[in-house]
Amino acid sequence: IKENVALQELTGELNRLEALLVKACGSDNAMLTENLKRIILSGGKRLRPSLAYLCHGLAGYAGGDRKKREILPLMCMLELMHTASLIHDDVIDHSDERRGVITIHKVIGRHSAIKSGDYLLAKAMEHIPAYHGTGISEVLADTAAQMCLGEVQQMRTAFSREKQTYENYILQIKRKTAYLLAASCYTGAVAGGFTLEEAKSLRSYGENIGIAFQIKDDILDFKGSRKLGKPLGQDLRKGIFTLPLMKALEAEQDAEMLKLACAEEKSETDIERLIRFVVGTGSIGYTENKVREYSQKAIWDLETFPESPQKAALTDLAEGLAERKL
Ligand code: 2DE
Ligand code: MG
Ligand code: MG
Ligand code: MG
Ligand code: MG
Numbered sequence: 597i598k599e600n601v602a603l604q605e606l607t608g609e610l611n612r613l614e615a616l617l618v619k620a621c622g623s624d625n626a627m628l629t630e631n632l633k634r635i636i637l638s639g640g641k642r643l644r645p646s647l648a649y650l651c652h653g654l655a656g657y658a659g660g661d662r663k664k665r666e667i668l669p670l671m672c673m674l675e676l677m678h679t680a681s682l683i684h685d686d687v688i689d690h691s692d693e694r695r696g697v698i699t700i701h702k703v704i705g706r707h708s709a710i711k712s713g714d715y716l717l718a719k720a721m722e723h724i725p726a727y728h729g730t731g732i733s734e735v736l737a738d739t740a741a742q743m744c745l746g747e748v749q750q751m752r753t754a755f756s757r758e759k760q761t762y763e764n765y766i767l768q769i770k771r772k773t774a775y776l777l778a779a780s781c782y783t784g785a786v787a788g789g790f791t792l793e794e795a796k797s798l799r800s801y802g803e804n805i806g807i808a809f810q811i812k813d814d815i816l817d818f819k820g821s822r823k824l825g826k827p828l829g830q831d832l833r834k835g836i837f838t839l840p841l842m843k844a845l846e847a848e849q850d851a852e853m854l855k856l857a858c859a860e861e862k863s864e865t866d867i868e869r870l871i872r873f874v875v876g877t878g879s880i881g882y883t884e885n886k887v888r889e890y891s892q893k894a895i896w897d898l899e900t901f902p903e904s905p906q907k908a909a910l911t912d913l914a915e916g917l918a919e920r921k922l
Contacts, residue, residue, distance in 0.1 A: 602905035606649050609668065610642055616672045620719040628712055631700050636679060638697040644678050644776060645671030647910075648784030651798050654906040655788025662789030665730065669723035670787050673736065674780050676720035681743055681776075683713035688747065689834060693827070731792055732783045739779040746771025755835035755858050757845065765839060766807065773813070774806025797897045801910065804894035808887045808917050814838035815883050818874050829867040835860065839886065841870075843879035884918075891918045 614637075621632035652667045685691075686699040687709050693699060701709035717740075724733045749768050753759040781802035785795035817831045818840055831838050835858070845854055853873050856866055874880070894914040901907050 600905050600909055602650060602653050602909050605653075606646055606909075609649055609671070610645065612668055613642065613645055613671050613675065616668065617675060620672065620676055620716065620722075623715070627704060628708070628715065631704055632712055632716065634697065635683065635694070635700055638695045640675070640679070640695065642671075642675060644674040644780040647777060647780040647802060647913075648674055648787070650906045650909050651781045651784035651795070652788035654798070654901055654904060654910070655785045655790040655795070657902050657904050657906075658790060658794070664789045665727060665787040667784065667787055669726040670732065670783055673720040673723045674776070674783075676716045677736070677740060678776060680713040680716040680720070683709055683716070685747075687713075689830060691830065727783075727787065730786055732786055735779050735783050735786075739775050742771045742775045746773075746775075750836060753837070755860055757837055757842075757854060757858060760837035760842065762839075762842065765837070765842065769807055769810040769814075770803065773810040774803045777806035777809065778802035797900060801894045801897035801914070804890045804897060805914050805917055808890035808894065808914075811839055811883060811887050811890070812917065815840055815880060815887070818871050819880060829871055832857070832867055832870050833862060840874050840879045840883045843882050844874040844877040847877050847879060848873075888918045891915065 617636050618633060621629050621636055623629050623632075648671050649667055652664075652670075655662070656664070682694060683700055686694055687701045687706050691699055692702055699709075700712055704712070724736075727733060746768055749764070749771065753764060753768070778799045779802070782792075782795050782799035785798045786792060790798075814831065817828060817838065820828050832841070837857070841857060845857065850873065853870065856862070856870055859866065862870075891914045895911055898907055898910055
Protein backbone atom coordinates (compact mmCIF):
# COMPACT_ATOMS: atom_id res chain seq x y z
CA ILE A 597 0.00 0.00 0.00
CA LYS A 598 2.85 2.36 0.86
CA GLU A 599 4.10 2.27 -2.76
CA ASN A 600 0.71 3.21 -4.16
CA VAL A 601 1.04 6.83 -5.21
CA ALA A 602 -2.75 7.34 -5.37
CA LEU A 603 -3.07 6.30 -1.73
CA GLN A 604 -0.16 8.52 -0.71
CA GLU A 605 -1.86 11.50 -2.33
CA LEU A 606 -5.16 10.47 -0.79
CA THR A 607 -3.62 10.82 2.69
CA GLY A 608 -2.83 14.48 2.00
CA GLU A 609 -6.31 15.15 0.64
CA LEU A 610 -7.90 13.47 3.67
CA ASN A 611 -5.95 15.86 5.92
CA ARG A 612 -7.42 18.81 4.05
CA LEU A 613 -10.83 17.16 4.35
CA GLU A 614 -10.51 17.01 8.15
CA ALA A 615 -10.19 20.79 8.29
CA LEU A 616 -13.30 21.27 6.14
CA LEU A 617 -15.28 18.81 8.25
CA VAL A 618 -14.35 20.55 11.48
CA LYS A 619 -15.32 23.87 9.89
CA ALA A 620 -18.72 22.42 8.96
CA CYS A 621 -19.34 21.66 12.66
CA GLY A 622 -18.90 25.32 13.51
CA SER A 623 -21.90 27.31 14.76
CA ASP A 624 -22.78 29.91 17.40
CA ASN A 625 -24.04 27.11 19.62
CA ALA A 626 -21.17 25.61 21.62
CA MET A 627 -23.14 22.51 22.62
CA LEU A 628 -24.06 21.68 19.03
CA THR A 629 -20.55 22.31 17.72
CA GLU A 630 -18.85 20.28 20.44
CA ASN A 631 -21.09 17.30 19.94
CA LEU A 632 -20.82 17.38 16.16
CA LYS A 633 -17.02 17.54 16.42
CA ARG A 634 -16.97 14.55 18.75
CA ILE A 635 -18.83 12.37 16.25
CA ILE A 636 -17.00 13.76 13.17
CA LEU A 637 -13.61 13.10 14.79
CA SER A 638 -14.44 9.68 16.26
CA GLY A 639 -12.34 7.66 13.82
CA GLY A 640 -14.45 7.13 10.73
CA LYS A 641 -12.53 5.64 7.81
CA ARG A 642 -13.61 8.33 5.33
CA LEU A 643 -14.53 5.53 2.96
CA ARG A 644 -16.95 7.58 0.84
CA PRO A 645 -14.61 10.54 0.27
CA SER A 646 -11.79 8.08 -0.46
CA LEU A 647 -13.87 6.32 -3.10
CA ALA A 648 -14.74 9.66 -4.70
CA TYR A 649 -11.09 10.67 -4.70
CA LEU A 650 -9.89 7.43 -6.29
CA CYS A 651 -12.59 7.46 -8.99
CA HIS A 652 -11.79 11.11 -9.71
CA GLY A 653 -8.17 10.10 -10.20
CA LEU A 654 -9.16 7.14 -12.36
CA ALA A 655 -11.05 9.46 -14.70
CA GLY A 656 -7.83 11.42 -15.08
CA TYR A 657 -6.43 8.47 -17.04
CA ALA A 658 -9.07 8.77 -19.75
CA GLY A 659 -7.96 10.73 -22.79
CA GLY A 660 -9.75 13.54 -24.57
CA ASP A 661 -10.58 17.11 -23.73
CA ARG A 662 -12.37 16.93 -20.40
CA LYS A 663 -13.47 19.41 -17.83
CA LYS A 664 -12.17 18.35 -14.47
CA ARG A 665 -13.63 19.80 -11.24
CA GLU A 666 -12.00 19.98 -7.84
CA ILE A 667 -12.73 16.98 -5.64
CA LEU A 668 -12.43 18.25 -2.04
CA PRO A 669 -15.91 19.88 -1.75
CA LEU A 670 -17.49 16.67 -3.02
CA MET A 671 -15.51 14.58 -0.53
CA CYS A 672 -16.80 16.87 2.19
CA MET A 673 -20.42 16.64 1.04
CA LEU A 674 -20.29 12.84 0.99
CA GLU A 675 -18.82 12.56 4.49
CA LEU A 676 -21.30 15.10 5.88
CA MET A 677 -24.26 13.27 4.31
CA HIS A 678 -22.95 10.02 5.73
CA THR A 679 -22.44 11.46 9.23
CA ALA A 680 -25.89 13.10 9.16
CA SER A 681 -27.44 9.77 8.28
CA LEU A 682 -25.58 8.03 11.12
CA ILE A 683 -26.75 10.61 13.67
CA HIS A 684 -30.34 10.07 12.53
CA ASP A 685 -29.85 6.33 12.38
CA ASP A 686 -28.63 6.20 15.98
CA VAL A 687 -31.69 8.17 17.11
CA ILE A 688 -34.03 5.81 15.26
CA ASP A 689 -32.19 2.71 16.47
CA HIS A 690 -31.76 3.97 20.05
CA SER A 691 -28.05 3.17 19.79
CA ASP A 692 -25.94 4.34 22.73
CA GLU A 693 -22.55 4.01 21.10
CA ARG A 694 -20.88 4.27 17.72
CA ARG A 695 -17.18 3.73 17.00
CA GLY A 696 -16.83 3.21 20.73
CA VAL A 697 -18.01 6.77 21.42
CA ILE A 698 -21.27 7.85 23.06
CA THR A 699 -23.89 8.90 20.47
CA ILE A 700 -25.11 12.49 20.19
CA HIS A 701 -28.68 11.86 21.26
CA LYS A 702 -27.47 10.29 24.51
CA VAL A 703 -25.78 13.59 25.36
CA ILE A 704 -28.04 16.33 23.99
CA GLY A 705 -31.35 14.47 23.63
CA ARG A 706 -33.22 13.06 20.65
CA HIS A 707 -34.71 16.29 19.37
CA SER A 708 -31.45 18.23 19.36
CA ALA A 709 -29.69 15.23 17.81
CA ILE A 710 -32.14 15.22 14.89
CA LYS A 711 -31.49 18.92 14.39
CA SER A 712 -27.74 18.37 14.49
CA GLY A 713 -28.07 15.77 11.72
CA ASP A 714 -30.15 18.25 9.71
CA TYR A 715 -27.48 20.88 10.37
CA LEU A 716 -24.75 18.73 8.81
CA LEU A 717 -26.97 18.04 5.81
CA ALA A 718 -27.44 21.79 5.36
CA LYS A 719 -23.67 22.29 5.65
CA ALA A 720 -23.18 19.68 2.93
CA MET A 721 -25.45 21.70 0.63
CA GLU A 722 -23.10 24.68 0.81
CA HIS A 723 -20.75 22.86 -1.56
CA ILE A 724 -23.31 22.22 -4.31
CA PRO A 725 -22.34 25.27 -6.45
CA ALA A 726 -18.85 23.83 -7.05
CA TYR A 727 -20.46 21.26 -9.34
CA HIS A 728 -22.95 23.39 -11.23
CA GLY A 729 -23.99 21.81 -14.50
CA THR A 730 -22.41 18.39 -13.93
CA GLY A 731 -25.47 16.47 -12.72
CA ILE A 732 -23.69 15.69 -9.44
CA SER A 733 -26.17 17.52 -7.20
CA GLU A 734 -29.04 15.62 -8.81
CA VAL A 735 -27.35 12.29 -8.07
CA LEU A 736 -26.71 13.29 -4.45
CA ALA A 737 -30.29 14.51 -3.94
CA ASP A 738 -31.66 11.26 -5.32
CA THR A 739 -29.29 9.27 -3.11
CA ALA A 740 -30.41 11.08 0.06
CA ALA A 741 -34.04 10.46 -0.90
CA GLN A 742 -33.33 6.75 -1.43
CA MET A 743 -31.63 6.52 1.97
CA CYS A 744 -34.79 7.85 3.60
CA LEU A 745 -36.93 5.39 1.66
CA GLY A 746 -34.66 2.55 2.76
CA GLU A 747 -35.21 3.45 6.41
CA VAL A 748 -38.97 3.70 5.89
CA GLN A 749 -39.04 0.38 4.06
CA GLN A 750 -37.06 -1.23 6.87
CA MET A 751 -39.49 0.06 9.50
CA ARG A 752 -42.49 -1.12 7.49
CA THR A 753 -41.18 -4.67 7.17
CA ALA A 754 -39.92 -5.00 10.75
CA PHE A 755 -41.15 -7.86 12.96
CA SER A 756 -42.77 -9.61 10.01
CA ARG A 757 -41.13 -12.46 8.16
CA GLU A 758 -43.90 -12.40 5.50
CA LYS A 759 -43.27 -8.77 4.62
CA GLN A 760 -39.55 -9.35 4.16
CA THR A 761 -38.37 -11.19 1.04
CA TYR A 762 -34.82 -11.72 -0.24
CA GLU A 763 -35.55 -9.22 -2.98
CA ASN A 764 -36.80 -6.69 -0.43
CA TYR A 765 -33.73 -7.22 1.68
CA ILE A 766 -31.37 -6.46 -1.19
CA LEU A 767 -33.32 -3.32 -2.14
CA GLN A 768 -33.33 -2.25 1.52
CA ILE A 769 -29.55 -2.55 1.90
CA LYS A 770 -28.97 -0.87 -1.45
CA ARG A 771 -31.02 2.09 -0.28
CA LYS A 772 -29.67 2.43 3.21
CA THR A 773 -26.00 1.80 2.39
CA ALA A 774 -25.01 0.86 -1.15
CA TYR A 775 -26.44 3.82 -3.05
CA LEU A 776 -24.31 6.31 -1.12
CA LEU A 777 -21.17 4.30 -1.87
CA ALA A 778 -22.31 4.03 -5.50
CA ALA A 779 -22.90 7.79 -5.63
CA SER A 780 -19.46 8.43 -4.10
CA CYS A 781 -17.79 6.55 -6.95
CA TYR A 782 -20.15 7.90 -9.61
CA THR A 783 -19.95 11.57 -8.67
CA GLY A 784 -16.20 11.35 -8.00
CA ALA A 785 -15.70 9.98 -11.50
CA VAL A 786 -17.92 12.69 -13.02
CA ALA A 787 -16.02 15.40 -11.16
CA GLY A 788 -12.88 13.84 -12.63
CA GLY A 789 -14.18 14.38 -16.14
CA PHE A 790 -15.99 11.16 -17.03
CA THR A 791 -19.43 11.53 -18.61
CA LEU A 792 -22.37 10.09 -16.64
CA GLU A 793 -22.39 7.24 -19.16
CA GLU A 794 -18.67 6.47 -18.77
CA ALA A 795 -18.97 6.52 -14.99
CA LYS A 796 -21.74 3.90 -14.84
CA SER A 797 -19.52 0.92 -14.20
CA LEU A 798 -17.91 2.78 -11.30
CA ARG A 799 -21.37 3.38 -9.91
CA SER A 800 -21.96 -0.35 -10.19
CA TYR A 801 -18.63 -1.00 -8.46
CA GLY A 802 -19.73 1.21 -5.55
CA GLU A 803 -23.12 -0.44 -5.37
CA ASN A 804 -21.58 -3.90 -5.25
CA ILE A 805 -19.08 -3.07 -2.52
CA GLY A 806 -21.95 -1.36 -0.68
CA ILE A 807 -24.07 -4.49 -0.77
CA ALA A 808 -21.08 -6.56 0.38
CA PHE A 809 -20.39 -4.02 3.12
CA GLN A 810 -23.95 -4.04 4.49
CA ILE A 811 -24.27 -7.85 4.37
CA LYS A 812 -21.02 -7.95 6.35
CA ASP A 813 -22.47 -5.39 8.78
CA ASP A 814 -25.54 -7.62 9.18
CA ILE A 815 -23.29 -10.62 9.93
CA LEU A 816 -21.50 -8.56 12.57
CA ASP A 817 -24.81 -8.14 14.40
CA PHE A 818 -24.39 -11.84 15.24
CA LYS A 819 -20.61 -12.16 15.33
CA GLY A 820 -19.18 -8.73 16.03
CA SER A 821 -15.96 -7.93 17.79
CA ARG A 822 -15.75 -5.53 20.70
CA LYS A 823 -13.53 -3.27 18.58
CA LEU A 824 -16.51 -2.19 16.46
CA GLY A 825 -18.06 -0.39 19.40
CA LYS A 826 -21.51 -1.68 18.51
CA PRO A 827 -23.46 -4.13 20.67
CA LEU A 828 -24.66 -7.46 19.23
CA GLY A 829 -28.29 -8.18 18.40
CA GLN A 830 -29.32 -4.62 17.52
CA ASP A 831 -31.09 -5.72 14.34
CA LEU A 832 -32.84 -8.52 16.24
CA ARG A 833 -34.13 -6.03 18.81
CA LYS A 834 -35.45 -3.84 15.99
CA GLY A 835 -37.11 -6.83 14.30
CA ILE A 836 -35.06 -6.53 11.11
CA PHE A 837 -34.94 -9.72 9.06
CA THR A 838 -31.40 -9.66 7.71
CA LEU A 839 -29.88 -12.26 5.42
CA PRO A 840 -28.20 -14.40 8.14
CA LEU A 841 -31.47 -14.61 10.07
CA MET A 842 -33.65 -15.35 7.04
CA LYS A 843 -31.29 -18.09 5.87
CA ALA A 844 -31.12 -19.68 9.32
CA LEU A 845 -34.91 -19.73 9.64
CA GLU A 846 -35.29 -21.17 6.16
CA ALA A 847 -32.75 -23.93 6.75
CA GLU A 848 -34.05 -25.05 10.15
CA GLN A 849 -37.80 -24.37 9.81
CA ASP A 850 -37.76 -23.72 13.56
CA ALA A 851 -41.24 -22.43 14.49
CA GLU A 852 -40.17 -21.38 17.98
CA MET A 853 -37.24 -19.30 16.68
CA LEU A 854 -39.47 -17.73 14.01
CA LYS A 855 -41.94 -16.68 16.68
CA LEU A 856 -39.13 -15.33 18.83
CA ALA A 857 -37.67 -13.34 15.91
CA CYS A 858 -41.07 -11.72 15.25
CA ALA A 859 -41.72 -10.82 18.89
CA GLU A 860 -41.74 -7.06 19.50
CA GLU A 861 -40.59 -7.47 23.08
CA LYS A 862 -37.48 -9.59 23.47
CA SER A 863 -35.59 -10.29 26.68
CA GLU A 864 -31.80 -10.42 26.72
CA THR A 865 -32.09 -14.21 26.99
CA ASP A 866 -34.26 -14.25 23.85
CA ILE A 867 -31.62 -12.22 21.99
CA GLU A 868 -28.86 -14.58 23.15
CA ARG A 869 -30.90 -17.63 22.08
CA LEU A 870 -31.55 -16.15 18.64
CA ILE A 871 -27.87 -15.30 18.19
CA ARG A 872 -26.82 -18.82 19.22
CA PHE A 873 -29.45 -20.28 16.87
CA VAL A 874 -28.27 -18.28 13.84
CA VAL A 875 -24.57 -18.88 14.54
CA GLY A 876 -25.30 -22.60 15.03
CA THR A 877 -26.75 -23.00 11.53
CA GLY A 878 -24.66 -22.78 8.36
CA SER A 879 -26.20 -19.42 7.57
CA ILE A 880 -23.18 -17.27 8.51
CA GLY A 881 -20.99 -19.25 6.12
CA TYR A 882 -23.58 -18.88 3.37
CA THR A 883 -23.81 -15.16 4.03
CA GLU A 884 -19.99 -14.75 4.07
CA ASN A 885 -20.00 -16.30 0.59
CA LYS A 886 -22.51 -13.70 -0.55
CA VAL A 887 -20.15 -10.97 0.67
CA ARG A 888 -17.36 -12.50 -1.43
CA GLU A 889 -19.71 -12.80 -4.43
CA TYR A 890 -20.56 -9.10 -4.38
CA SER A 891 -16.99 -7.99 -3.82
CA GLN A 892 -16.00 -10.14 -6.82
CA LYS A 893 -18.70 -8.46 -8.90
CA ALA A 894 -17.26 -5.11 -7.85
CA ILE A 895 -13.81 -6.15 -9.07
CA TRP A 896 -15.29 -7.16 -12.44
CA ASP A 897 -16.84 -3.71 -12.75
CA LEU A 898 -13.29 -2.31 -12.90
CA GLU A 899 -12.27 -4.53 -15.82
CA THR A 900 -12.54 -1.95 -18.60
CA PHE A 901 -10.38 0.68 -16.90
CA PRO A 902 -6.67 0.98 -17.63
CA GLU A 903 -4.22 -0.31 -15.03
CA SER A 904 -3.44 2.52 -12.65
CA PRO A 905 -2.67 3.12 -8.96
CA GLN A 906 -6.35 4.08 -8.49
CA LYS A 907 -7.60 0.83 -10.00
CA ALA A 908 -5.18 -1.16 -7.82
CA ALA A 909 -6.43 0.65 -4.71
CA LEU A 910 -10.09 0.09 -5.62
CA THR A 911 -9.38 -3.61 -6.23
CA ASP A 912 -7.65 -3.94 -2.85
CA LEU A 913 -10.55 -2.20 -1.21
CA ALA A 914 -13.10 -4.62 -2.67
CA GLU A 915 -10.97 -7.55 -1.56
CA GLY A 916 -10.46 -6.13 1.93
CA LEU A 917 -14.20 -5.80 2.38
CA ALA A 918 -14.77 -9.51 2.26
CA GLU A 919 -12.23 -10.02 5.07
CA ARG A 920 -13.48 -7.60 7.69
CA LYS A 921 -15.74 -4.68 8.37
CA LEU A 922 -14.27 -1.50 6.95
C1 2DE B 1 -27.18 2.11 8.75
O1 2DE B 1 -27.83 0.94 9.02
C2 2DE B 1 -27.96 2.83 7.73
C3 2DE B 1 -27.96 4.15 7.67
C4 2DE B 1 -28.88 4.90 6.80
C5 2DE B 1 -29.74 5.76 7.64
C6 2DE B 1 -30.50 6.72 6.81
C7 2DE B 1 -31.32 7.63 7.32
C8 2DE B 1 -32.05 8.55 6.43
P1 2DE B 1 -27.62 0.22 10.42
P2 2DE B 1 -25.38 0.48 12.12
C9 2DE B 1 -31.53 7.72 8.80
C10 2DE B 1 -31.53 9.97 6.56
C11 2DE B 1 -30.60 10.27 5.46
C12 2DE B 1 -29.85 11.41 5.38
C13 2DE B 1 -29.78 12.43 6.46
C14 2DE B 1 -29.04 11.65 4.14
O2 2DE B 1 -27.59 -1.25 10.18
O3 2DE B 1 -25.35 -1.00 12.36
O4 2DE B 1 -28.58 0.74 11.42
O5 2DE B 1 -24.01 1.06 11.83
O6 2DE B 1 -26.15 0.68 10.77
O7 2DE B 1 -26.15 1.24 13.16
MG1 MG C 1 -28.12 1.62 13.37
MG1 MG D 1 -30.52 1.56 11.37
MG1 MG E 1 -25.17 19.92 -10.70
MG1 MG F 1 -26.10 -2.74 11.35
